[in-house]
Amino acid sequence: MAHIDKNNVLEILGKKVLPGTGAVINLNMAKLYTTTSVEVPVIIERSKKPGPVVLLTAGIHGDEINGVEIVRQVISKNINKPVKGTIICIPVVNVFGFLNMKREFPDGRDLNRVFPGTKNGSLASRFAFQFVKKILPVADFCLDFHISGASRFNVAQVRVLKGDEKSMKFAHIFNAPFTIYSKTIGKSYRETCYKLGKMVLLFEGGKSMDSNREIARLGVEGTMRILKHLGMLKPRFEIEDPPTQTNIIENSTWMRAKYSGLLHVKIECGRRVERGEYIATITDPYGKFRHKVIAPHEGFIINVNESPIVYQGDAIFHLSTPARPKEEADEG
Structure with missing residues (x-):
């Protein structure tokens, strides 16, 4: 199980990542029919200074390109190198779906409906189980990026549980154009995070099989505002609140x-x-x-x-x- 020891050494996926270093560690997802391994790159950047662990995930559905682009930009611009703490980025969680440009796993299941998974279940369920056991325990704050399915275009939004004051506080900090009260879906990643006591924000924007520059910008800027609030964003990155506050949709x-x-x-x-x-x-x-x-x-x-x-x-x-x-x- 992933953890940080008393010397601030992160142990994850069987590897040790020292303070002030970075690493790319592959989570073995499964094997193709040819026995070739399919692996999910987990990109880790650590500060020498202790602090929160922020986990950024996208591509739980393989056809959600905008979310992948948001996390990619966070990495390519070095936003993921924190002043303190640790930032873990997984731009493509469902590599199988991404390769096939489909939402589902090869077994036909929606990965976001099988969390926290089972050790001996379906392929999707086994992967969810490994993710929850080997990566999620170390996270303090989870940002998960999603897109609307099919041809339906979602306005940029953050979803929170009604009455969850802590989530609403961070939704205001992220400051997407809209914040929508939304119940958690059974066996979803978001529900699992809640049950494990993890702070989680779910961002949605755009539509599947589409890359939208404005949606990506809003996702990256919201992420930067969260990191700035947590004291993790480097001073050279300037980020301001938009002229209007998020619209609350009840x-x-x-x-x-x-x-x-x-x-x-x-x-x-x-x-x-x-x-x-x-x-x-x-x-x-x-x-x-x-x-x-x-x-x-x-x-x-x-x-x-x-x-x-x-x-x-x-x-x-x-x-x-x-x-x-x-x-x-x-x-x-």
Whole structure:
């Protein structure tokens, strides 16, 4: 199990990493049919000065390129070399999925639904078990980067549990455009971190199979603000808060397509809309049918389906819902 001893020596994956040094250690994921090993690079940078251990992860889903790019930039710009403590970066957790450009493991399972894993379970479950046993114990603060699935584009956001004051404090420090109250999903990495008492923030932004420069910028800058708050960011990196504070989204609802057809989106993700505002059109391919999609209430658009074709019932917009007046909310 990973740990730091009384002499501030980090032992992880069977290797010792001394204070003031760095290392790249491979976590053996599994073997291909050819018996070739598939390994996950774990990139470690340590200060001579003791301090927190921050773990940055991306690519739990293999098609989430934006998250990989965020952690890559943190490494390439040397942001991961701390003034104190240790920063561990794993840009691609699910190497199998990344190689195949698929969300899942080769066994068809979603890695983010099998944590904390089992020693003798499925391939994905075995990997999750090794990750939780061999890497996660040493982490004090976890930053996990995700992307929305399929063609749905997520506005840059941090997700926190409602009522978790510590998480909300760090969400304000990260200061993504949006902070969304979100319950943990069973057997997810985030839920496992919570159960183990680890501080964890989940960042989402963009869509799968896409690299978005603005989303990457927001992810990197948020990470720098967290590191600065923890006293780990080198002085040469200048980072300021954006002009506006994060928008808190307590409740939201999905708008679904009333008809099948071609989807023509009229607004940008992240925009605030008014009730009755015209936000999209659904048409048939033959020029005979045209349906206007109207916002049912005011709120922020936090997810947009960018697929050019939708079926009746498909989610097309994720819209925040206005807070109810207290007297109404307390009824019943």
